[in-house]
Amino acid sequence: MHRQKTRSVAVVLAMAGVLVAGCTNSPPPEPGQQPAEDAPVSLPGSGLPSVTPQPAQMNRLGDDIAVRGKVEVIVEPSVDRPALDLTVQVLRMAGASEVVVREPGRRDEDATLRVRLGGRTSPMIVKGLQQMHYDAPWNMEPESYVLAASGGEDPALVMGSSDPAGSYYAAQTLRQITSPGRIAGVGVVDEPTMPYRGAIEGFYGPPWTHQERMDQLAFYGDMKLNTYIYAPKDDPYHREQWREPYPPEKLGEVQELIGQAHAHHVKFVYALSPGKSICYSDEADFQALIGKMQAMYDVGVRDFSLPLDDISYTSWNCAADEQAYGSPSKGAAGRAQADLLNRVQKEFVDAHPDVSPLQFVPTEYSDVEDSAYKTAIRQVLDPRVLVMWTGDGVIPSQITVEDAREAEQVWGRKVFLWDNYPVNDFDDSAGRLLLGPYGKRQNGLSEQLEGDVVNPMNQAAASKVAETGAADFAWNDEKFDPQRAWRAAAEYLAGDRFAGGEPSLTADPKTVDALxxxxxxxxxxxxxxxxxxxxxxxxxxxxxxxxxxxxxxxxxxxxxxxxxxxxxxxxxxxxxxxxxxxxxxxxxxxxxxxxxxxxxxxxxxxxxxxxxxxxxxxxxxxxxxxxxxxxxxxxxxxxxxxxxxxxxxxxxxxxxxxxxxxxxxxxxxx
CATH class of the missing domain: 1.20.58.460 (Hyaluronidase post-catalytic domain-like)
Known part of the structure; x- marks a missing residue:
């Protein structure tokens, strides 16, 4: 996807002392009541704050930081605007009466706290960590970050990252270790275990509204989810009328969604599902497919999926395909699909260097049994194409490491999990709101999966319960605790509503218990x-x-x-x-x-x-x-x-x- 352009120092300096809301459309709140000068701070060894998703490493580093008066944020150009804006907003919410933003090399002697944001290996960040005696590993994996906060006579907060996404995720962790008047004195070293983490709007029935999608994208940023796949079955331009261009007003909504996704470091994946009517051997149909993808590229899409699920392979859509591939069969369907996907990868994806590898949902998506169809895909499909899989069953009772290992064998590559929970669009889910935990997904799956996206409910906001668990799992599956993540969802909905309502650093305990x-x-x-x-x-x-x-x-x-x-x-x-x-x-x-x-x-x-x-x-x-x-x-x-x-x-x-x-x-x- 297109990364948002890094912010120039000139723009950063223009921000000095100004708050720009980072995650909501609401106006920023007034600074909270400042703590007294002699307010107590927690001591080293006291409890750690709860952060969701769970960081790879978090330990007590020193006293908590008391947030009061003027706070100075020293920021490098590598830090993008969403990360900076969120950091500034959290500091104001914590109790800072003034937040000034400066470039490296300058110092405000009146500041009660200095915050450093920059690249993980930059001299400013390295020096800051050394001064705090925080020997953090030199982690430079994509989306990784280190955060160190320590109070005392010379309080300091340092956030270094591998890339702009890492800076944004560091700010999201800062949000969760901050309470009114306080930042917890902790050290955090963090990175995700899965490269793709998020949700696929792939259900049948009423699609989400535009506003619900906007809110979901902001929520994904809060939860360090980086992938949204647009694939609502009841969008006619996605499936039934896939050859037709979007009307201007719908295309405008897509552009707004792409902007919202970029602002929250989410890949907007556009899915086009032509399988019910495409003629695989017809050049006109191929050009229609490429033309539709190019139109979406032109409005900002850089990630694409071609789902060929929920279609028949017992008949062709045109006589030409029977001439090209023989009588309808599983193997013939696999060869036709692989040829189409390979051509899209070569002639469209490879022709656009900023486009990510193609994603694909096979017609056989829900088991680990080999077949003529899977054999054709395994032998013919370009190894760069990501293959999605729902587990050993359309809605599996569990997903194990061994399941994923067997899927790798039959598909000839590690698979990308399309998890059909908490989707409620099937007959035996009628009347249900699925608010259980994200459970029975085995720790260690990150070693076998390219990523994990959940297929949510028609009810977007209620889906956040399971999505929170999925975010925790996909970020750090080794430490994943379904019950912990389940309660974290209640806490988010009970007060820590950064994406969808008036922001808060605390959750109301009575509401949490009721939820x-x-x-x-x-x-x-x-x-x-x-x-x-x-x-x-x-x-x-x-x-x-x-x-x-x-x-x-x-x-x-x-x-x-x-x-x-x-x-x-x-x-x-x-x-x-x-x-x-x-x-x-x-x-x-x-x-x-x-x-x-x-x-x-x-x-x-x-x-x-x-x-x-x-x-x-x-x-x-x-x-x-x-x-x-x-x-x-x-x-x-x-x-x-x-x-x-x-x-x-x-x-x-x-x-x-x-x-x-x-x-x-x-x-x-x-």
């Missing part, structure tokens, strides 16, 4: 068969099991007290989320929040009915069970909105757990 309750209720993740690969409501299920054991043992007061407290947290969660979570997440989740309102009432009524029964008041118990059934009926009456998601169905929340308990309790808990 975790809600996530649990929407934990169930189905396979294409409808069977779960992630179980429904595991935390609620655990609590209900504990309740029934205590009830059976006669410890009923304790059982009822514990379960009622959790039932109340379910009933309270929707309102807490509506009040404290990111508005776009609330909008996406509203049908499921409404269902949770009713199911929370049903569970509370059931618990109260059981308490009445335990006290010998069966009439009150019956009234309570009737109230629970009425609330459950209201929940079951809710359905998905066809304007928001495909396919349609009743809203499902903790089904098989909560509804089962409410139904069983009147007759079985006696």
């Amino acid at each position: 975790m309750v809600f996530f649990d209720l929407n934990h169930m993740s189905p396979l294409a068969s409808g069977k779960p690969w992630q179980a429904p409501a595991p935390e609620l299920d655990r609590r209900l099991d504990s309740f029934e054991q205590r009830w059976a043992s006669g410890d009923r007061d304790r059982a009822l007290g514990e379960l009622r407290a959790y039932a109340q947290s379910i009933a309270d969660a929707p309102e807490a989320i509506r009040a404290g979570a990111a508005p776009d997440f609330v909008a996406d989740s509203e049908p499921w929040l409404a269902a949770t309102d009713h199911w929370g009432d049903a569970l509370l009524s059931t618990v109260d009915a059981l308490r009445a029964r335990a006290g010998g008041d069966e009439a009150a118990a019956r009234a309570g069970f009737d109230a629970a059934e009425q609330a459950a009926a209201q929940a079951r009456s809710l359905r998905t909105d066809p304007a928001e998601v495909r396919p349609q169905g009743p809203i499902l929340v903790a089904d098989g757990v909560l509804d089962t308990f409410v139904r069983r309790a009147p007759n079985e808990l006696t």
Whole structure:
């Protein structure tokens, strides 16, 4: 992709003392209240801040830095504007009353803190690290950075990087180690384990809106995701009408998306899917394909994908292909596709030196069994073309290192993972919001994969839960903890909304807790068969099991007290989320929040009915069970909105757990 041009020193100097918002469209907030001069700082050895994605290395370096007064940012021309703007914004949010930006070689004696931004091997950065006695490895892999922060009598913050993306990611880490008035005294050495990390908008049903895509691209920057593949199945110009040019207004939106992607160090990959109608041996069709790619190149696209998924290879689209490749067969389809891709790679990609290697989704994308089709691709396809693969199954129950190893064997190259989670466009996902963790992807997959992109839901903001986990995994799969990343998503949505709302350095704990309750209720993740690969409501299920054991043992007061407290947290969660979570997440989740309102009432009524029964008041118990059934009926009456998601169905929340308990309790808990 085109890297954003580095910022000249002249422009940097013009920025002195000025804040430019780096990640939002909102005006910058006023500086927060400054800490007192004698405010305490944490000592070496105290806890480390939480950073998502998890850095490769992070350790306590010294005291925290107290942010107050004037802060001086010394920046080299190699640092681009997004990284500088984000750094300045974070410093202002932390409590700096003034931020001045200067070129190297000058010094402001009035500054209470000096921040150095530059290349990893530049004299300014090397000297700064030496002065802090931080012996960081000389890591110069793409997108890598080192960050060192230490307080005390002469506080300093140094951020050195291998490239502009590394500078931007250093600033994103700075955002997460900063709290009001404080920057944690830590050293960080960091690099991603996978070169491609992100999302593919590849689902069926209502595509994301332009504003949702803009927000997603900013969010990807926050999460150090660097790839967005534009491939919505219901965009006619992507698939059904692939030969036709985009109307001017749609092309203008694409240009705006490309600009947003570049501003957040995201590759905008344009996917064109001609497989349902292309004649592989027809020169006119080839020229139409190249012409469409050239038109997208002309508006700024530098990364391209040709998906040939979800098409038939039991028939040709034209008689000429049968003459060229023989009767329809898997092997013939593989040869025809490989010839097309090789020609695109040679005649288009190689003719544009700034275009990245071509990406490709094969027709057989979801297993590791060899076939005539895979053999043809393996033997004929240019080795530079990236081949996408969904795992051992369209929606696999897990993805292991051995799976990826077998995929490498059948495709003749390491594969690029198209992960069909949390997509909810298939029949057995109807009625579900998939808010479970990004789980059952084996540590160590980075050794076998070229990258990892997830196929999200029709609900863009709600997809951030799984996308956060995928970002953590693709950046540092060896240290990946699904539960940690799951909570990090709640924290982002509960306050650290840099991309999609009023920015904040802190998350509201009550909103985080409410989101975790809600996530649990929407934990169930189905396979294409409808069977779960992630179980429904595991935390609620655990609590209900504990309740029934205590009830059976006669410890009923304790059982009822514990379960009622959790039932109340379910009933309270929707309102807490509506009040404290990111508005776009609330909008996406509203049908499921409404269902949770009713199911929370049903569970509370059931618990109260059981308490009445335990006290010998069966009439009150019956009234309570009737109230629970009425609330459950209201929940079951809710359905998905066809304007928001495909396919349609009743809203499902903790089904098989909560509804089962409410139904069983009147007759079985006696």
